[in-house]
Amino acid sequence: MAKLKDLAQMEDRLVAGHGMCLGCGIPLIFKIILRATEDPLIIANATGCLEVCTTIFPRTAWNVSWIHSAFENAASTIAGVEAMYKALKNKGKIPADKKIKFLGVGGDGGTYDIGLQALSGAVERGHEFVYVCYDNNVYANTGGQRSSATPLGASATTAPSGSKSPGKIQGRKDLAQIMVAHKIPYVAQASPHRWQDLYNKAKKAFEAVGPAFLNVLCLCPTEWKYDESKGIKLAQLAADTCVWPLYEVENGRYKINYKPKQKKPVLEWLESQGRFRHLFKEENAWIIEKIQQDVDRDWEWLTRLAEISSRP
Amino acid sequence: MKKVKADPKGVLTGAHYLDGDFAIAEGGLAAGCRFFAGYPITPSTETAERFAERIPYVGGVFIQMEDEIASILALIGASWAGVKSMTVTSGPGFSLMMENIGLACMMEVPLVIANVQRGGPSTGLPTLTGQGDMMQVKWGSHGDYEIIALSPDSPQECFDLTIKAFNLSEMYRVPAFIMTDECVGHMHEKVVIPPAEEIEVVNRKMYEGPKDKYLPYKPDKDHVPFMVKAGDGYRFHTTGLTHDERGYPVINAECQDWCVRHLVDKIRKNAHKIIEYKEDGMDGAEIVVVSYGITSRVAVKAIQDARKAGIKVGSLRLITVWPFPEERIKELAKKIKAFVVPEINLGQIRREVERCAFGQAPAIGVPHCGGWVHNPDDILRAIKEAAK
Numbered sequence: 001m002a003k004l005k006d007l008a009q010m011e012d013r014l015v016a017g018h019g020m021c022l023g024c025g026i027p028l029i030f031k032i033i034l035r036a037t038e039d040p041l042i043i044a045n046a047t048g049c050l051e052v053c054t055t056i057f058p059r060t061a062w063n064v065s066w067i068h069s070a071f072e073n074a075a076s077t078i079a080g081v082e083a084m085y086k087a088l089k090n091k092g093k094i095p096a097d098k099k100i101k102f103l104g105v106g107g108d109g110g111t112y113d114i115g116l117q118a119l120s121g122a123v124e125r126g127h128e129f130v131y132v133c134y135d136n137n138v139y140a141n142t143g144g145q146r147s148s149a150t151p152l153g154a155s156a157t158t159a160p161s162g163s164k165s166p167g168k169i170q171g172r173k174d175l176a177q178i179m180v181a182h183k184i185p186y187v188a189q190a191s192p193h194r195w196q197d198l199y200n201k202a203k204k205a206f207e208a209v210g211p212a213f214l215n216v217l218c219l220c221p222t223e224w225k226y227d228e229s230k231g232i233k234l235a236q237l238a239a240d241t242c243v244w245p246l247y248e249v250e251n252g253r254y255k256i257n258y259k260p261k262q263k264k265p266v267l268e269w270l271e272s273q274g275r276f277r278h279l280f281k282e283e284n285a286w287i288i289e290k291i292q293q294d295v296d297r298d299w300e301w302l303t304r305l306a307e308i309s310s311r312p
Numbered sequence: 313m314k315k316v317k318a319d320p321k322g323v324l325t326g327a328h329y330l331d332g333d334f335a336i337a338e339g340g341l342a343a344g345c346r347f348f349a350g351y352p353i354t355p356s357t358e359t360a361e362r363f364a365e366r367i368p369y370v371g372g373v374f375i376q377m378e379d380e381i382a383s384i385l386a387l388i389g390a391s392w393a394g395v396k397s398m399t400v401t402s403g404p405g406f407s408l409m410m411e412n413i414g415l416a417c418m419m420e421v422p423l424v425i426a427n428v429q430r431g432g433p434s435t436g437l438p439t440l441t442g443q444g445d446m447m448q449v450k451w452g453s454h455g456d457y458e459i460i461a462l463s464p465d466s467p468q469e470c471f472d473l474t475i476k477a478f479n480l481s482e483m484y485r486v487p488a489f490i491m492t493d494e495c496v497g498h499m500h501e502k503v504v505i506p507p508a509e510e511i512e513v514v515n516r517k518m519y520e521g522p523k524d525k526y527l528p529y530k531p532d533k534d535h536v537p538f539m540v541k542a543g544d545g546y547r548f549h550t551t552g553l554t555h556d557e558r559g560y561p562v563i564n565a566e567c568q569d570w571c572v573r574h575l576v577d578k579i580r581k582n583a584h585k586i587i588e589y590k591e592d593g594m595d596g597a598e599i600v601v602v603s604y605g606i607t608s609r610v611a612v613k614a615i616q617d618a619r620k621a622g623i624k625v626g627s628l629r630l631i632t633v634w635p636f637p638e639e640r641i642k643e644l645a646k647k648i649k650a651f652v653v654p655e656i657n658l659g660q661i662r663r664e665v666e667r668c669a670f671g672q673a674p675a676i677g678v679p680h681c682g683g684w685v686h687n688p689d690d691i692l693r694a695i696k697e698a699a700k
Contacts, residue, residue, distance in 0.1 A: 070404055114379040142352040146376055157361045158376045164368035
């Protein structure tokens, strides 16, 4: 098991000097994930906050080989890279035992929505790569439009709350489950507040034989509207309310990595962010109720899957 | 085709201080657009956001789609359901729409797409201006077809020309484009929205004859076939395949000839009715500056300076870029010394001017790769050079 002290002494592959917002969850997530492998690494990065804020000179912050493809195709691009290296190994142009890691990266816009087809195709073909989605529930790079990861009731610029609308009226797409349905070796959901868990999952993902997928909750003070200094507590709250369960699915077997001793009501999660503020109006009470019901249902379902998986 | 007054529900009458993106949304609503499907992309997103906010008060639908491919296809569906529909995008999103722009042309579906251009190719300059998609809008999808493209130079024109685009689109059953750019899209200016009764809107020609006689692709006298609403009881079959008057696929060279010529002819043969441009100082002009969009506003300064220096300069500002005012260029070419064509690309419309001038007068470009507008001095220099 990695010690924090050891991790801290490792060299950063996403270095300081980027242009992320104050309190953004992205650098935190990737600084941990990128420590999970010391092999040479190639990253294909979809358009999004991470790409824009870490690359434009002089804020270029990457110490790895890095490709920005378009918005919809990070997974296709990294699939091409991986296939080419495999061919070079087959031809003996590079040693067959040389370890090279391939990483596709996108936000929820670039992964849940426009990039889903590319991701589905790449994992179905079995390319050996890791895909990390940093899910901040919103198109933050273009200023806060709804995505299919935006939760029910959240206000977004293209699903605004107001007298005629309570914010987004659809729930979230369950991307981790979509990836599980591809029957790939490793799928996990993680959060930066449990760095050890995130690190372990990234390590398993990099070591998986075949495609692996990580969905990581990404804090976004700008669009969620909360005090930047409270980010990590908020991530903890997401896990404690079971809004964002931490679990992994290894070769089809579910394991819940964090079970809150006492599940907190979603109310606490909703109260903590401006994007849900309007839900506390009387006429929107049903939405809060619905969110709680959905979270309970999903948690119950996940618990059962973990139970089934634990049987011999 | 039916000319009517605008539905006051969508018309925000009054004087406003709006940017071009917002003005496009208001133009759409005033024209009767009640369906918007789109996908966020800088620098066009504000139009979608404005629509999302306004549509609940007007009555209609806003959907954020999962990408631009889905956006334009939703428009095709909504338009067949009888509703005026639009979307907005920029470079990469526009590229993603290309296949289905061809589909909309083939199906003869009225719809409006605004492209708030940014620097390209690829992701290029998401937040900075460009005019590099002027040929893509004409040729971007495969095969032969025609479209209509308008180029506003101000937020006011964004409003006015969006209405015009809807009217032309409905009139000719063809996708119509607002080819604006980041500068105009993000520029705030006074926009005057007239009362609804002063706004003329055109609604598509609807077939009202017997249900068993309807032919969805039989051209009328003006070359444009009648439309019906899907679900109104008419036999209805539409496809991207080469089709006959009934809309049924016929896969042979004869039908291809009929089908494709029809798509092209309905615009080319009506081009004289569609084309609009604004001229200034053409009497005795030796040099004519051909410009469009934001560049025409920069060119004004260069033209003024050239006139002060004693050069006889006229201005031809393209309102419709496509169809192109071929005849007018041909005519002018015989009388003048040279054309000067400043544009924020490496000579896309310059080559079109050159083609139409037919060797009678040179077309001198003032190219710019994008990211900013021209320095008027660069245009002035080209005018002086041309006048030598």
